[in-house]
Amino acid sequence: MAKLANVERRRLRNKSVRSAVKTGLTKAQKLIAKKQAKPDSPEVVQVVSLLDRAVKKGVIHRNQAARRKSRLMKKLNRMKES
Numbered sequence: 001m002a003k004l005a006n007v008e009r010r011r012l013r014n015k016s017v018r019s020a021v022k023t024g025l026t027k028a029q030k031l032i033a034k035k036q037a038k039p040d041s042p043e044v045v046q047v048v049s050l051l052d053r054a055v056k057k058g059v060i061h062r063n064q065a066a067r068r069k070s071r072l073m074k075k076l077n078r079m080k081e082s
Contacts, residue, residue, distance in 0.1 A: 017059045021050045032079050039076060
């Protein structure tokens with residue numbers, strides 16, 4: 001019974017971390033779409049930090065975090081060019 005409680009506790013923690021990452025990505029992408037973001041804007045820096053923390057906690061795989069950061073930066077760079 002105690003083992004289930006630990007699994008549930010981890011699941012809830014992971015869920016909140018994943019949710020925070022997704023929310024941060026959405027906010028940053030909306031700013032990029034409005035052409036109001038810069039590489040050093042707080043939203044972009046926060047998303048990168050959230051992704052790194054999620055990897056450190058073992059919530060997402062490091063390659064997934066790298067892929068998401070790469071895609072975000074790609075969008076940001078495309079926005080700067082146009």
